[in-house]
Amino acid sequence: MTSTSWIAIAAENELAPGQMKRIEAGGKHLLLCNADGKHYVVDEMCSHEDYSLFFGCIQNGRIKCSLHGSYFDLQSGQPETAPADKPICTYPVQIKNGQLWICPS
Numbered sequence: 001m002t003s004t005s006w007i008a009i010a011a012e013n014e015l016a017p018g019q020m021k022r023i024e025a026g027g028k029h030l031l032l033c034n035a036d037g038k039h040y041v042v043d044e045m046c047s048h049e050d051y052s053l054f055f056g057c058i059q060n061g062r063i064k065c066s067l068h069g070s071y072f073d074l075q076s077g078q079p080e081t082a083p084a085d086k087p088i089c090t091y092p093v094q095i096k097n098g099q100l101w102i103c104p105s
């Protein structure tokens with residue numbers, strides 16, 4: 001882990017399961033998601049239309065867009081249900097010294 005590529009974004013225990021946090025890192029608008037205790041970072045905006053996934057919810061390792069109802073796998077970013085047909089980007093997350101770190105590039 002190098003300080004130039006990894007950015008600390010939250011305390012390890014900041015989010016409860018099912019919670020999300022908007023973050024800005026590397027010039028990108030991202031979402032930190034706690035899905036049943038495992039953390040993921042994905043693009044904030046849905047790939048279908050320019051709508052924030054922050055207004056959706058986390059269910060069974062997926063995030064649901066509240067505008068038209070597409071689900072995206074938080075690990076792969078792949079859409080699982082229409083109308084979205086393109087993936088959202090996902091970013092690696094690490095835990096170190098009680099902090100969550102991401103590599104936004």
Ligand code: FES
Nearest residue numbers: 046048049065068
């Ligand atoms: S804007 Fe997300 S599914 Fe349409």
